[in-house]
Amino acid sequence: MIEQKPPQKPFSAAILNWYDIHARRLPWRSPPGERPDPYHVWLSEIMLQQTTVVTVGPYFDKFLTLWPTVHDMAAAPLDGILTAWAGLGYYARARNLHKCAITISKEFNGHFPKDRDQLLSLPGIGPYTAAAISAIAFDKAEVVVDGNIERIVSRLYRIDTPLPAAKKEITIRAAEITPKRCAGDYAQALMDIGATICTPRSPSCGGCPVSDFCAARATGDMERFPVKAPKKVKPTRRAVVFWLERPNGFVLLRRREEKGLLGGMMEFPSTEWQEETIPVETAIKNFFSNDFQKRANRITEKAMVRHTFTHFHLELQPVVISIKELDKFVMPRGQWAEPKEFGRYALPTLMTKVARTVIKDRD
Numbered sequence: 001m002i003e004q005k006p007p008q009k010p011f012s013a014a015i016l017n018w019y020d021i022h023a024r025r026l027p028w029r030s031p032p033g034e035r036p037d038p039y040h041v042w043l044s045e046i047m048l049q050q051t052t053v054v055t056v057g058p059y060f061d062k063f064l065t066l067w068p069t070v071h072d073m074a075a076a077p078l079d080g081i082l083t084a085w086a087g088l089g090y091y092a093r094a095r096n097l098h099k100c101a102i103t104i105s106k107e108f109n110g111h112f113p114k115d116r117d118q119l120l121s122l123p124g125i126g127p128y129t130a131a132a133i134s135a136i137a138f139d140k141a142e143v144v145v146d147g148n149i150e151r152i153v154s155r156l157y158r159i160d161t162p163l164p165a166a167k168k169e170i171t172i173r174a175a176e177i178t179p180k181r182c183a184g185d186y187a188q189a190l191m192d193i194g195a196t197i198c199t200p201r202s203p204s205c206g207g208c209p210v211s212d213f214c215a216a217r218a219t220g221d222m223e224r225f226p227v228k229a230p231k232k233v234k235p236t237r238r239a240v241v242f243w244l245e246r247p248n249g250f251v252l253l254r255r256r257e258e259k260g261l262l263g264g265m266m267e268f269p270s271t272e273w274q275e276e277t278i279p280v281e282t283a284i285k286n287f288f289s290n291d292f293q294k295r296a297n298r299i300t301e302k303a304m305v306r307h308t309f310t311h312f313h314l315e316l317q318p319v320v321i322s323i324k325e326l327d328k329f330v331m332p333r334g335q336w337a338e339p340k341e342f343g344r345y346a347l348p349t350l351m352t353k354v355a356r357t358v359i360k361d362r363d
């Protein structure tokens, strides 16, 4: 239900004037009015999907140091990208980042396309990212709607429809107030206002440049928006994870399949992640040969490791097996590595937690 429609020109002028003074200084940004390097915009936008500005900052710097241009990134091995990305989560982004760099380097001679539809055809670039790159890097009049902008627009108009169903209405309203010029600065200004003023809790409406246009502020129920559909309860999956250690201290890592969750990353081998609890004895029985089991008399269970993904919680029961027969043990896609060298492998946060738990428990 639309209760108020801000006039476009004074509205966007208020936003842009605010941005001239208050723009956040971020490593991938150029000052208001100047165009940043599209490679930087693309890299930052991919990293910022589902990840905070504070977390992304050091990763962005590291990537630019390792690969100053898109050609450099295209020439890098995927494993190098995954290792540098380790800890940032949502690893499909890293694989698509590499694919996209190769496409830009080979098919576009290193130049990112300006057009939203062409950007959309590239790996890892969805509607939001295409609009953001087109607006921020090339100043195209694209409508950019991230989580911050979603919140601001839903408050400006007091949109009662719960998310995610409200997305369409929010995009229509956002389009109505997006200016034809300076769309990049305008989008970044809204992102900044959402991050620093129009926050989810206790928005600082007194310092907001568009408070005069805001329907929620007029009624005083800002925090009610955006209205959200009740959250579904996340299921919990469970597995036994094996820390297989040779007498020389080397531990078995395994590369995950390329496709799917944590695809292409390294892991400690584990049983299937499923909702039913699998007893350790059963896990060992299913995982190893009878002969191996007879010899595997040094088995220790460690403290449970818990991790939460977007759609489920995970509980991993680490089991340490340290016997000399492991000298001959092989596993498809497996690789033996010294724990002090783990930093050189693409280990996701979850597996770093497993390593920390096993090592800490031992100290």
Ligand code: SF4
Residues within 6 Å of the ligand: 152, 155, 156, 197, 198, 199, 203, 204, 205, 208, 209, 210, 211, 212, 214, 215, 216, 217, 222
């Ligand atoms: S007036 Fe308050 S609720 Fe409205 S957009 Fe500004 S900060 Fe957000």
